[in-house]
Amino acid sequence: MTPLLTPQQVRFFHDEGYLIVPDVFPPAELEPLRQAIHGEINRLAREFQADGKLSGLHAELGFDRQVAAIHRDSPGCGEAIVRHIIGLRGGGFYSPEMFDLIMQPALLALIGALVGSDEVVASPYRIRPKLPNFGGGVVPWHQDSGYLAGHCDTHLIITCWVPFVDASAENGCMEILPRAHRGKVAPHHTGGNADFLVIKDEDLPGDPRAAITAACPRGGAVFMTNRTPHCSTPNYSDHIRWSVDLRYKAADVPNNVGIEPAGFDAEGKADAAFYENxxxxxxxxxxxxxxHSRVHPERVVDYAEYVRMREVYARTQPRFAEVRAWPPLEK
Ligand SMILES: O=C(O)CCC(=O)C(=O)O
Structure with a gap:
């Protein structure tokens, strides 16, 4: 049973910009999603094998090690699987088990306490397999607001980071700068590691020596605000650091609920009217x-609608440069 947040925990979240709750889910509740992702990995691996691109499936290694072994044998196949599972822009992975995690009632109750509302909207999420000793999953310092339009900066958008394994400094958990979420969003440059946006050290809204290691057991979650500076470190362990990061906000925060990109050009860009929005x-x-909605329960999506929305948005292109116009990192 998920613990209700105490007033002290809610205050800690708002004061420090983060909160680690070690016991959000009984770990068994994460099992269906782990198995569903594992099934998808095996499906893709079998396809690569049938096409002659992969010699072995390494299925005996299980969820925590299999993709790392595939990546060692064939970096191309390993990266293709990782990219597919990450599910950038709504493509990739959106099984019923993923939907169930996003909608988990106890988790939504925690989110409601943090955003101070019963009217809750979910936003983009990522599934992240961070492979051992592979730099691609190392995320440089950023605030999630760096990826969002500037008019969202002063609103609260919550990142809820859920590890599928015990996340530690050894396997590349996050680092977080506490009490650094109240000021402006720092400039974020394109061209960071693995194409992530990055804040330069001199622009960090806080002293990196004050960063905390956001270790979190399987079954727990790390909650952050959209302005909380954070990064993630290399995975030096022998297993994959699997995690999912979900995003939520109160329904009165700017959102694109009900906004449908109507037309796409040849490059998959949404029509001009969409970008005006x-x-x-x-x-x-x-x-x-x-x-979640107490006032309009009929607006809560079901699985079919969630899939439809993900698929519609999967055909849009991210245009970060046009949204914030921050310059690329000088090399
Ligand atoms: O999972 C990670 O390594 C980084 C996650 C992150 O930066 C985020 O969720 O915003």
Whole structure:
């Protein structure tokens, strides 16, 4: 049973910019999603094997090690699997088990306490397999607001980071700068590691020596605000650091619920009218959907609608440079 947040925990979250709750889910509740992702990995691996691109499936290694072994044998196949599972821009992975995690009632109760509302919208999420000794999953210092339109900066958008394994400094958990979430969003440059946005050290809104190691056991979650500076470190362990990061906000925060990109050009860009709407929608353009509502329960999405929205938005292109116009990192 998920513990209700105490008033002290809610205050800690708002004061420090983060909160680690070690016992959000009984670990068994994460099992269906782990198994569903594992099934998808095996499906892709078998396809690569049938095409002659992969010699062995390494299925005996299990969820925590299999993709790392595939990546060692064939970096191309390993990266293709990782990219597919990450599910950038709504493509990739959106099984019923993923939907169930986003909608988990106890988790939504915690989110409601943190955003101070019963009207809750879910935003983009990522599934992240951080492979051992592979730099691609190392995320440089950033605030999630760096990826969102500027008019969202002063609103609260919660990142809820859920590890599928015990996350530690050894396997590359996050580092977080506490009490650094109240000021402006720092400039974020394109061209960081693995194409992530990055804040230069001199622009960090705090002293990196004050960063905390956000270790979190399987079954727990790390909650952060959209302005909380954080990064993640290399995985020096022998297993994959699997995690999912979900995003939620109160329904009165700018969102793109009900906004449908109507037309796409040859490159998959949404029509001009859609981009005019970035004044009301947080960026990047991914599906936002109502996950909890006391006032309008009929607006809460079901699985079919969630899939439809993800698929519609999967065909849009992120245009970060046009949204914040921060310059690339000088090399
Ligand atoms: O999972 C990670 O390594 C980084 C996650 C992150 O930066 C985020 O969720 O915003």
């Amino acid at each position: 970035v004044n009301v929608a947080c960026y990047p353009p991914e599906a936002d959907f109502v996950v």
